[in-house]
Amino acid sequence: MSNIFEESKTRAFIKNEGVDYNTTVTTQELPLEDFAENLQIDVISLNDEDITFDVKGIDPAFANALRRIFISEIPTMAIEKVNMWQNTSVIPDEVLAHRMGLVPIKVDPRLFEVKGKNEDHNENNCVQFNLHIKCTRKNTPEAQNRENDILPENDEALFNHASVYTSDMKWVPIGTQEEKFKNTPIRPVYEDILLSKMRPGQEIEMELMCEKGVGKTHAKWSPVSTAYYRLLPDIALKEEISGEEAQELKSKCPMNVFDIEDTGKLFVKNSRVCTTCRECIRDEKFVDKIKLAKVKNHFEFTVESVGMYKPEEIVTEGIKILKEKVKCWKNTMKGMEEDEE
């Protein structure tokens, strides 16, 4: 009994139906020393686009604060002002401008400042792109024959610039920017984002001004497509299962959490992949045989970068911002204490 009680402090149990009332975490006081000692971060996977890492020894409030910062408080650069000089394409100006805003820009935002309300665009708060493109007919007999125009699938073969891509955006350095970003030229993260389709005679000319901002203001400034975590599943067998039941249970799990030993005994092969579909404990006969739980203080984070930052940078930037926030709070609190005195 006490065992379960003890376990329920660290584990959230999953029932086969109804509401799992036990998952609410009671935040205990966490002395800094304990926190520092228990905190453990393991990177599970990392590539250009996303990172998955485990964080052990924190509570949801902490984890969530990080997650929220990743999504909405890490500043990036995004197109905010568009000067549309010419747009004879079928996409209306506003729609095109909105599309431009969502294009991720590969530039280190830490080198820029947030543009003040009354400030003009300058080399410290702005990155400028120009996009000037005109669709023309290619000089081939097929292209000159207008009857071919209606076939949408071969427009690339007939026309120059039938599709406008982000690669057509030209960076226009302001002031010393050219020098400053000599080694890391500013460009859109992806070259092949389709911006618009055009037909001969249509033209787009615009100036795109990037500003620094955060995801809170508009989702285009969010450095991540999403950042999330989940609690680590903890699956164990309460009693030995073998034979037909073992087979049944093994086949029930689409994620292959269970496997069968040579002896015919069921064992938990890989509990991490569990998606909590609960199919294994749906059947009454297995309810008491399997312990399906989540580790309350073990978070598996995933951060999917849009591309302005490397995924691991987002994590460190996020932690920095969290630190700043804590510092800020600390100062405020200090001030309040002094006031009281």
Next chain:
Amino acid sequence: MDPDNDNSKEITQEDAWALIKAYFQQHGLVSQQISSFDRFLSYTIQDIVAENSIMSIVPEKQYAPGSNENQDRDLRYEIELGQVKVNEKPRFKEYDDKYNVIFPNEARLRNLTYQTSVYVEVTKRDKVTNSKGVEEVLEQSKEKEVYIGKVPVMIKSAFCSLNRIENEYEMKECFFDQGGYFIINGSEKVLVAQERMANNFVYVFQKKQPSKFSWVAEIRSQVDASNRPPNQFSVKLYSKGQRRAGGSFSGGKVFGQTICATVHYINQDIPIAILFRALNCISDKEILDKICYDQKDSHMMEAMRASLEEGTPFLKQEDALSWIGSRGAAGAVSREERIRHARDILKKHFLPHISTEDHCESQKAYFVGYMVHRLLSAHLGRATEDDRDHYGKKRLDMAGALLGMLFRNIFRRYVKEAGRVLKNCADRGQPLNISKAFKKDVITDGLRYALATGNWGTNAAGEVSKTGVSQVLNRLTFASSLSHLRRLNTPLQKSGKLTKPRQLHNTHWGMICPAETPEGQACGLVKNLSLMAFVSVGSTAERLKEILENYGTENLVSIEPENIHNATKVFVNGCWIGIHNDAEDLISNIREMRRSLFIPKEISIVRDITNREIKFYTDQGRVQRPLFIVKNNKVLLKKSHVERLQSTIKSQAMDFNEALAEGLVEFLDVEEEETSMIAMNVEDLQNRQYCSTYTHCEIHPSMILGVCASIIPFPDHNQSPRNTYQSAMGKQAMGVYTSNYQLRMDTLAHVLYYPQKPLVITRALDFLHFKELPSGCNAIVAIACYTGYNQEDSVIMNQSAIDRGFFRSAYYRTYCDTAKSGEHFEIPDVTVVGRRHGDYTKLDMDGLIFPGKNVLGDDIIIGKTALPRRTFERDMEYGNVIKKDDSTALRHSEKGIIDSVILTSNEDGDNFTKIKMRAIRIPQIGDKFASRHGQKGTIGMTYRQEDMPFTQEGITPDIIVNPHAIPSRMTIGHLVECLASKVACFQGKEGDATPFQDVTVEHISNDLHSLGYQKRGNEVMYNGWTGKRLDTRIFLGPTYYQRLKHMVDDKIHARSRGPLQILTRQPTEGRSRHGGLRFGEMERDCMVSHGAARFLKERLYDVSDCYSVHVCRECGLMAQANVRQQKYLCKGCQNNTDICQVGLPYACKLLFQELMAMQIAPRMLTND
């Protein structure tokens, strides 16, 4: 055929879709409109002209002194209208007299009418009666093409210019547009099909007692395919104890229930025996032969006894005719005259559908006998009352029939007028000027007026007989346009409490959509055709009659009455033409002819075995649908045919018509459907337990649904009203309403930025082009209570998704204006009177605003000035003309960007402009959204991504709907759609949600589980604010959502002060006029009961039409007052001292003055 051959294998239900595809390739969705119109312009118009073809003009004899020329000649002009010629392409005559072929888009943009000219060949004959009394043709002249007017042309009909164009988009048309509508003055008009009772049907009804009659057999008789008003004829059986009023001739000696008949143009009911005798059935035996086919039927004989006794005083045909004639319009004339009159009526106006020729009495007598037979059968309890709502007895007047009716009316008036003009000419002895007599505009304007207003035809009193026949084509969503073109209306008093005609009838199956009907007043009266329903165009019955005769039908004239009992009666279009002794043989022969298309496919063949009748119908307006033909419980369409249907090789391919010609499928109308045994699906045929004598098989049961209901996924899992709600809501969804929207100038249009095709679709959507022109987005929907901002049918929406373009839409509004004579487009300068308070600076030099300009409420977008009505050139020269401002301002509640401006000329050559404004609508709190299951809601709150709950895969919902929306509404389809979408999403395939198939929830669940998800689509989620795991699992998945046109930006309204009405000085009404919010009666009651008198006074008086007058205290009437000079006077009393000021509403003052104008003196008595 070799049974082992793979190709002769039975088809599966899946194969039926190949045929359905072929059907839609051939017919499209608006073929009922187009084929009906084509028939009108190709045949009906000629028939109508032929009907009124000959005009005879006899000039009044002039005896001019001094000239004896031609005086004694009986000159007569005969004008014959012959061949009609319709221009095959609509043309438009520009103001400078140039003719151009016009295309629909030009007509739409320039507010022109898309119409084509009609010419008639006119032959003029001068005839003279010579001394022998024989007419001779003196001179004959022919004018080949006399222009008579223009007829609007249906888009994509045989007469449309688009017909010769291979690619519609070259002519700036939408690729998917199906036509079927007209363009009148630039607006697209649909002729909504009108439902009516069929003519030439015998209906037997029981009268509700107490009534004079117990049973009535009625027929509305009309000559085949003519548009003349039908003649009503009824045979009535008196109730027990009822005696004919004024039936003095029988001396009141007749006992029992007699039968009488009501004939058009005869003022009194005719005892049935007299009618028979008038039709030359003299003896009682002859009469009984016509009625009781079985001589041993003593009950029916008995029932006739009283009626026969009643007729005893009139034993000769002449006596009977005289009796009838004396009760006609002619009244008291000689006996001969009366008899002639009666003969004439019986020939021409009595049962005209049988014949209007001489010597048809015997046929008509047989028909009356048949009606009496039906009446007595019902009376004797052998047959039941007829069902008024049976759909087989309904006919739909499509565009062609409606235009036919209209054209006939106008043309008759037109010819009469032309005759009058010609007569005038002739009277004066002038040569007949034919082209002058045929006015240019009567027909053109008459048709255009009816199509523009929907007021269809006028009756004798000049009142509009039908309204709302022509409607502006709904262009909100592509599906709504399609649905509009397949709509039908029942012109019935909408207030009527009768519920029966509104109810879904069994016979609607497959013809009328069971879900799609409006709610409220028109519920069940406005219907929509099912997807595969088609309306017959009509064909002549003559050929069929010939064939019937060749196949051994004995004509009624030549048969012995005794033979009727054992033979089968043969009817063609309700007219009894004869009997046949081998019904089975006849039926199968004719049926084979139809199946090989030897006779038209739309002829229906009905065999009523119990009553021994065979009925054929060839008329127009019957709803039909195709079905598989089944023989020996096997569908005749085999795998080999399916392969041919699907084949892309031309030589092998089979289209739908070939399938018809090969006798694999056929069209059945409701009446014929009743006599066939139809299997629900192919599987039912194999399973012989229920029936082994199927004659037909449904092509697919989901084809019972109409356009809007076909969009609903899993409608068979929903409570039925929800499908009805969605059918109405689908029409308000935004999408891409037509692919050429940028080239059009619609007064109002919504276009979704990023429309998506649904993850889960029904098969029928392919034919509706819903995938090409969708109207919604696949949103990730969670069903949860997250905070409380989605209560009472509101939803929470993901702000980050909105930032990324979720459900953004563009909104277009077009303003237009014409500069008529004396008006000019220009920038009105300061000298112009009546300038608005808007901003004139945004106008370009030509007085019109330019594209790309930002505009907001009250900005002037069209600058126009008008000269005063009487302006002389002299005034212009001296420059003392004060121009009036007649500019157009943007609606004050709107803002946007000018999208495009056109300046052109209209029909009259006036300058004409259209200006299109565009605004972007980003979803915000208050905007309305709906799933495809009648689940609508407004945004109650938007949360950013980080605030939304997230799954263990990082998915955040786009929309969170409240779980309370589900249980009471029972829209299980909503949940199944979500589940199926989730599977479709992970599998990367389209989900199939076609109704009446064997996809089950269990299948979908198992698929989902095998993908590693919880079987029923539930997910563990984490709270976005606290980061804690939610205690409950949440049902989450993609669901197709629609953005509806109702948006807060169009509704938001408040007023602190503003304009007043001129008459009453009360605040104006309505948002568009910046009006006040009404403090109504109920609000007033509330304040009264609170005792809040001062507040009430403020609401109703101070902030409304506060006013004060001066009252003479002597007479109590209003006095003159000059407040500035402190002078007051009551003229009547000559009182200038005893006057007081009274506050009262301006409306009250107005009332008093109006009363005074009526010689009523309302006196205000004031206390000190």
